[in-house]
Amino acid sequence: MAAGFVALIRRTIVAVVVGMAVAAVLRVRGRGGVPPQTGGWRELRDDEFE
Amino acid sequence: MTLLKAKPANVVVFGAGATGARIVRMLSASPNVNHVEVRDPDSTRLREIINSCDDSVTAGRGLRVPETTDAAVVASPPGTQAAAAHAAISAGAAVVTTSSDIGETRDLLAMDQFAIRKKVGLVVGAGFMPGLTCLLARAGSTELDLVDEIHVAKAGTGGPACARQHHRALSSLSVDWRDGRWMRRPGGSGRELCWFPEPVAGRDCYRGALSDALLLVPAFAGIERVTARLAATRRDRLTAPLPMMRRPHPEGGVGAIRVELRGRCGIERHVVVLGAQARPAEGAAIVAAATALHLINRGFVEGASGLASIRDFKDLLSDISDRGLRPCRFEGFIAS
Structure with missing residues (x-):
């Protein structure tokens, strides 16, 4: 009975640690979107302020 | 709207860091500014700025602002700006702050009624972002x-x-x-x-x-x-x-x-x-200095607000652009 309870605790801890590791990897890796495929930046002309 | 006096203005600048030092140089180069007093706890940095500018720039100490001050620019570290702004408003000076700190921005916006009572404008967050x-x-x-x-x-x-x-x-x-x-x-x-x-x-x-x-x-x-x-x-x-x-x-x-x-x-x-x-730091200094000169030359609505609330934004944006900080537009994508 006690051994089963200890195993349950151990599995829970392992599951939490693995979950945290996966969350950390997901948080750090990847990108936030797709860059624009067309278009670009141009400076505003003075008459565009008026 | 309160217009400041027509003669060249006296300005106090709090903070002599990367942003503050540039603000001091830009203001001292303006014909609309008579005297710039710069304050910073770091005496070495203060001395460097004074030595690099002409006689119109002097060093000051503490928070108390003289009653002869027309405008104050607060470019000190976040967390120290609200006290400096309060001191400047108490002396009847228009104020430009650069803080991006949430708590401090709330404190500065809460000075709205105080600024209205003193008949001065308080510009909150006049930097690169916000600003x-x-x-x-x-x-x-x-x-x-x-x-x-x-x-x-x-x-x-x-x-x-x-x-x-x-x-x-x-x-x-x-x-x-x-x-x-x-x-x-x-x-x-x-x-x-x-x-x-x-x-x-x-x-x-x-x-x-x-x-x-x-x-x-x-x-x-x-x-x-x-x-x-x-x-x-x-x-x-x-x-x-x-x-x-x-x-x-x-x-x-x-x-x-x-x-x-x-x-x-x-x-x-x-x-x-x-x-x-x-x-x-350069972008923030251009925006803060241009805003201070805008306050001096054209006045500002009394009370506390950010630059999004300014009415004649085109003049200010044009002045900022003339100082080398040119806005851009992204073009060419399909509007949804």
């Missing part, structure tokens, strides 16, 4: 009949105080405006790839403790969403909850800001994207 972002949001809004959403983002840091603020912002709660109410979300969440003007280009940006929404929401009645993000690297995000591992650089490299407005033009939905690139 130029607020001005560009105001400028972009003229192209839309109705603005539904404003999303601002920045990349890069100015001096050491700015770098520390950036580090703190990533590990603190953000303040966003969504569907008519404030939402607090964890800093470092909400990754979004933002495209900045060259040479910064694409950077992953995240929520952070940024004050832009506090300044933009009051200026755009009925707006549905306002968010602010800052660019960060993986190392920035991993080390955000920890103290800074090393002393920040004296000044960061080239940074950029980006303002995206979504709204309606007639029955169509439109997106306007404006931005600018500069060294953040």
